[in-house]
């Protein structure tokens with residue numbers, strides 16, 4: 001993951017493309033991309049979903065995303081949204097960090113602080129049997145994140161892993177029970 005300053009946005013990278021591959025055949029009515037960055041994933045969802053929403057805490061990112069996605073909301077995770085989505089996706093900021101210097105990548109202790117907050121928020125905006133797909137990494141304590149996700153009422157499986165030079169990307173699929 002590259003580091004970006006707060007007034008820029010996260011450009012699609014290897015992790016973005018890995019998640020994109022896994023969602024390009026998903027279909028339904030409503031989808032949400034949390035932490036949309038450039039809007040790359042939300043744009044892909046727009047091909048197969050009737051109504052797509054993108055959120056980010058970085059307003060500059062949303063300005064970029066709005067070039068390709070109509071419904072953009074600046075908020076923490078999905079806190080501002082009262083809707084039950086068929087699919088929620090998120091390329092999480094998972095890097096372990098002591099503080100949040102770069103919100104695009106910094107995830108606090110064990111890469112769990114920000115990610116748990118986002119998944120908790122997302123869990124309230126997914127319909128029963130709807131799906132949450134998120135991307136994390138071997139650099140984070142992803143096993144604990146999976147346990148926490150199960151505790152929020154999801155059936156969870158690791159969909160795929162991809163080895164990079166210094167980490168392994170971990171793609172997680174969660175079905176709301």
Ligand SMILES: C[S@@+](CC[C@H](N)C(=O)[O-])C[C@H]1O[C@@H](n2cnc3c(N)ncnc32)[C@H](O)[C@@H]1O
Pocket residue numbers: 009010011012013015016034035036037038039040041055056057058061075076077078090091092093103104105114118
């Ligand atoms: C790793 S980047 C992924 C960007 C884009 N989805 C992609 O795959 O290229 C993480 C994104 O999450 C956003 N973000 C971080 N914390 C967030 C939060 N609490 N709520 C919403 N978005 C957040 C960041 O601003 C950043 O755009």
